[in-house]
Amino acid sequence: MIVAMQDKATDEQIQHVIERMVELGFNVHRTTGETQTILAGVGTPAHFEVTEFQVLSGVHQAYRISSPYKLAGRGFRPEGTRITFPNGVVVGGEEIVIMSGPCSVESKDQIRLSAQQVAAAGAQFLRGGAYKPRSSPYSFQGMGVEGLKIMREAADEHGLLVITEVMEISQIETMLEYIDCFQVGARNMQNFNLLRELGHVRKPVLLKRGIAATIEEVLLSSEYILSGGNYDLMLCERGIRTYETATRNTMDISAIPVLKKLTHLPVFGDPSHGVGIREFVPPMARAAVAAGADGLLMEMHPNPDKAMSDGAQSLTPEQLTKLVEQLRKLAPVVDRTIAPAVEKVHA
Numbered sequence: 001m002i003v004a005m006q007d008k009a010t011d012e013q014i015q016h017v018i019e020r021m022v023e024l025g026f027n028v029h030r031t032t033g034e035t036q037t038i039l040a041g042v043g044t045p046a047h048f049e050v051t052e053f054q055v056l057s058g059v060h061q062a063y064r065i066s067s068p069y070k071l072a073g074r075g076f077r078p079e080g081t082r083i084t085f086p087n088g089v090v091v092g093g094e095e096i097v098i099m100s101g102p103c104s105v106e107s108k109d110q111i112r113l114s115a116q117q118v119a120a121a122g123a124q125f126l127r128g129g130a131y132k133p134r135s136s137p138y139s140f141q142g143m144g145v146e147g148l149k150i151m152r153e154a155a156d157e158h159g160l161l162v163i164t165e166v167m168e169i170s171q172i173e174t175m176l177e178y179i180d181c182f183q184v185g186a187r188n189m190q191n192f193n194l195l196r197e198l199g200h201v202r203k204p205v206l207l208k209r210g211i212a213a214t215i216e217e218v219l220l221s222s223e224y225i226l227s228g229g230n231y232d233l234m235l236c237e238r239g240i241r242t243y244e245t246a247t248r249n250t251m252d253i254s255a256i257p258v259l260k261k262l263t264h265l266p267v268f269g270d271p272s273h274g275v276g277i278r279e280f281v282p283p284m285a286r287a288a289v290a291a292g293a294d295g296l297l298m299e300m301h302p303n304p305d306k307a308m309s310d311g312a313q314s315l316t317p318e319q320l321t322k323l324v325e326q327l328r329k330l331a332p333v334v335d336r337t338i339a340p341a342v343e344k345v346h347a
């Protein structure tokens with residue numbers, strides 16, 4: 001931490017700041033210039049808030065110079081994290097992975113058809129919420145365990161992996177049997193008890209950015225999972241709430257290269273929740289790939305107009321197929337490829 005004192009800071013004020021730094025465990029190096037004193041705190045005490053120093057009297061500015069997220073930081077694993085899934089699909093390598101399916105699991109027929117369509121389009125994962133976080137308690141809340149079973153069965157028919165959202169600690173145990181990857185939704189990005197618990201499971205997790213979360217907050221949340229010992233973690237940009245009303249959320253494409261620089265964790269883009277309007281999903285998916293995403297999470301419904309949730313942002317099967325074809329041509333421009341369709345992995 002660097003503390004720059006005000007030009008007119010008194011010796012007493014400077015001394016007070018030094019004492020507080022030492023108390024916290026910093027090794028303090030003092031530089032006294034003609035008008036200003038700079039205090040450099042070396043070392044990383046476990047508990048300190050830079051804001052505490054910003055408001056001490058006589059302080060002009062205080063900056064943190066070490067990263068507050070130790071395990072998520074790129075320096076921890078400069079080569080990047082790779083996650084290998086049971087069917088051989090690797091996330092975090094050269095190949096870009098596609099996760100697709102409806103917002104919610106609605107029925108067996110809907111999921112069977114979805115699995116067939118996303119596999120045919122070239123996806124590696126089947127997505128679909130069995131437990132749904134809805135803004136209104138009166139909206140469809142999901143099919144629960146029955147939905148998990150339906151997904152597993154449908155995915156297995158095509159060699160697809162299953163990703164689905166976990167909302168509570170009590171769901172984890174049941175879910176482990178049916179899924180390949182836990183999704184933590186935007187609304188739960190700061191459900192710290194849930195994150196801590198997911199640190200103890202041995203299944204990969206995809207953590208979505210909260211609707212009003214800064215990039216640093218996403219990384220701090222990821223630290224909860226990593227510090228429990230679960231390193232199979234992916235992050236996902238899914239749009240944030242801004243003053244813009246033309247789209248459901250504002251897809252923060254810049255978060256993708258920024259996260260790629262700051263962390264070793266694979267980064268996904270979710271253009272469906274990112275913009276919330278079907279026709280804008282393909283351009284945002286292309287933008288996410290161009291920006292360096294390691295994968296895409298996209299909603300597709302066999303009949304989006306009849307979807308029980310998020311139909312307006314769900315692609316049709318034809319749109320998904322066309323988009324993946326485009327992405328196959330686009331990815332090489334940024335030295336990547338789209339992962340092969342899963343049937344081919346098995347062949």
Ligand code: PEP
Nearest residue numbers: 103185186187208238273
């Ligand atoms: C979803 O993926 O359907 C979902 C609820 O996403 P988010 O948590 O990003 O809103």
Ligand code: MN
Nearest residue numbers: 103299309310
């Ligand atoms: Mn959704």
